Amino acid sequence: MEFVEYPDRDMMMIDLANILVTELTAALKHEDRVSFAVPGGTTPGPLFDSLCAADFDWSRIDVILTDERWVPETSERSNTRLLRERLLVDRAAKARLIPLYAEAPTPEEKLPDLSIAVGPLLPINVLLLGMGADMHTASLFPGAEGLEKAFETHAPLLMTMRPKGATEARVTLTAPVLAGAMAKHIIILGVEKRKAIEKASKLDDPLESPISAVLPGSTVHWAE
Numbered sequence: 001m002e003f004v005e006y007p008d009r010d011m012m013m014i015d016l017a018n019i020l021v022t023e024l025t026a027a028l029k030h031e032d033r034v035s036f037a038v039p040g041g042t043t044p045g046p047l048f049d050s051l052c053a054a055d056f057d058w059s060r061i062d063v064i065l066t067d068e069r070w071v072p073e074t075s076e077r078s079n080t081r082l083l084r085e086r087l088l089v090d091r092a093a094k095a096r097l098i099p100l101y102a103e104a105p106t107p108e109e110k111l112p113d114l115s116i117a118v119g120p121l122l123p124i125n126v127l128l129l130g131m132g133a134d135m136h137t138a139s140l141f142p143g144a145e146g147l148e149k150a151f152e153t154h155a156p157l158l159m160t161m162r163p164k165g166a167t168e169a170r171v172t173l174t175a176p177v178l179a180g181a182m183a184k185h186i187i188i189l190g191v192e193k194r195k196a197i198e199k200a201s202k203l204d205d206p207l208e209s210p211i212s213a214v215l216p217g218s219t220v221h222w223a224e
């Protein structure tokens with residue numbers, strides 16, 4: 001893994017947006033459609049604010065979340081809502097969103113349909129991941145039931161996760177899908193997450209530190 005430290009958060013968001021645009025533009029030169037996977041949560045909002053104004057052919061970009069919480073878009077917890085409000089606006093409004101949520105009480109009912117749309121996007125051209133201080137990435141949480149299956153070579157593309165103590169179920173891209181991306185970036189902020197990613201690289205045990213599975217070949221972008 002490569003670790004890039006930025007002088008401050010604003011600089012990181014602008015520089016990282018430029019890196020992502022450069023990679024997406026390069027991919028568009030040799031592919032009809034280009035897939036771009038992005039995280040939800042609290043970290044990427046300011047990055048999306050920069051990215052959405054980038055001037056390139058967004059109409060050929062397929063945007064997919066790395067994971068979604070099983071809540072409707074009206075919820076503040078919806079990662080899709082974050083995308084619609086902060087990324088899929090301005091020039092980026094022309095991109096196509098591949099949903100990871102559909103209205104149903106549980107994700108299991110919709111998982112087969114949602115998975116069908118994921119296959120044609122692979123391998124993901126450009127992947128941006130977030131990480132929690134507990135070393136989870138996407139919705140691969142340490143200790144979640146069924147986590148082992150998400151790291152198997154032939155894991156399904158999408159899985160349901162129910163992290164311990166969480167209020168809602170989740171849908172997540174699995175480890176082979178994430179690790180197989182052609183360009184991989186991880187965005188983290190603050191001292192606690194820096195320590196967590198250092199710990200994960202030493203542990204190198206995806207069940208304890210799920211982020212470990214995607215560290216090889218990734219660039220970690222950090223600002224305090």
Ligand SMILES: O=C1O[C@H](COP(=O)(O)O)[C@@H](O)[C@H](O)[C@H]1O
Nearest residue numbers: 039040041042043130131132138
């Ligand atoms: O729940 C989630 O957590 C991670 C990290 O979120 P953050 O708020 O600490 O930035 C995020 O990457 C993931 O997409 C999200 O569903």
